[in-house]
Amino acid sequence: MNEGEVISIKRFSEDLFILELFLKEETSFKPGQFAMVESPGRPLMRPFSIFQLEGKKLSFLIRAKGPGTNSLLNLRPGKRLRLILPLGKPYPEPEPEGEVWLLAGGIGIASLFPLGLLLVKEGFKVKLFWGAKSASHLPFPLLWRFKEGGLETFLSTEDGSMGQKGLLEDLIPSNITAKTIYTCGPVEMIKRIFPKLLSAPKAYFSLEERMACGLGACRSCVLWMEEIKTVCKEGPVFEKEDLLKWQALKRP
């Protein structure tokens, strides 16, 4: 267990914010791992991808969309939150040669952001494809950091307010030239984009599901397939071969 004291809440738009915490105990993480975060006044902690961790400074990129995330949005500096981290399996290393694509649907950028910056530093050629509902979900300060970090960035919005108008799957080239693809976003987006990525040598997907414990104990966050897997323990990152058996992808 760990604990984090709220340093600040930086709001980018109506519902998008960065929660910055000062950790009681230093820890480390690999991109793709997550934390269970206390949501004050709510019965369950919430899982969030780790967005940044420098020394004891930890931050999450969060979209307020329900009572748990809203309870965090309204916190004041100084408030202490119970945390469990790092949890889950990180994104595996990319194939040694060739291009890397990051496909982010909305807030899915939260786990791909640290991965992208790391891979660029390691010398990989990284392209980021980021789709969101509208421009307000593509915060400018983040885009700026991608540019600085050397990521080639392609954007789309459903309402056309920024980048290409349309969905993320229309933004990515039909000819898959990447050797490794990392995808993170809502299940509906993953369902639509999954069949298009089958020809990629390696494709990894970070999934979200409702969780209670984050440790594999409560068995809430299961993927319904022949051999049941938990998102918290065996995931949240899965290879495309794992998901071929996932029944949610077979249903329209």
Add this chain to the structure above:
Amino acid sequence: MASLETTIGSIKLKTPLMPASGTFGYGDEYYGLISYEVLGAIVTKSLSLNPKRGNPPPRIHELPYGILNSIGLENIGLERFLKEKLPFLEKLDLPVVVSIFGESEEEFLQVGKRLKNPPICALEVNLSCPNVKEGGMLFGSSPERVHRIVSLLKNTTPLPLWVKLPPDPFHLREIVEAAEKGGADALTLVNTLPAMMINPHTGKPLLGGITGGLSGQALFPVALRMVYEAYKYTHLPIIGSGGIYSGEEAISFIMAGASAIQIGSAIFSNPHVFSEIHNYLIEFLKKKNLTDINMLKGKFHDMENSSL
């Protein structure tokens, strides 16, 4: 320091605190994250003879006043438990209570008779499961069914039986007496309350299993009242469970008649809940100048009787 030691029949517990079945996996998941020192026992997830898939997701739905779940008793089955989980539990210096269930009486008995060696000190009999042969009626839904399964198990295993009952507020006395007559060694009160939620916008259920069990804050007063009532009808030790989040709530249960308590949902917002309640109990006893937690047991009944 005041003593938190308690007994459930012949079993001595270092503290009256233990996890509620289903919220603590098979006991190894929280190891290293929280202190096991403050636990009196480990209670495992319910085991059946064969592995069970459980219900399709979504399996959990949070409410402002509790948690709705329909895990559907997913478990790894008896064999894998013995091979993969028991060796870890053997290394802990803690009594282990294994929760068991079956879809038929035969399955119940087959699980029961295979679990007998230390560190397993008792079996918790989960009666909130359907008897498939009886058209899915819950084992705990009538005094006759409760009596039958408990007495069959009693003849099968030498281990003490902790009979865990669903929170049926209207047949409590009959069911408690049936369990006692069947040979129960203790009662765990209560399991989750059958419940459901519908999304009115889509017309779909909010749980993959359609119905599930309600736990957490909303269950607390219901469970407390059942412990209070049951204490009047039976001499069996009672393990109280249902929406306990704090030391105050734990003490309420003990005053209502519980010899020990189980904590479930509270783990999901605060895994440190065991340590926090443990410390609260110690402080509480100190403040009241009491030396032993058992001095509080059933205290509410004494007060009630003396005021009449």
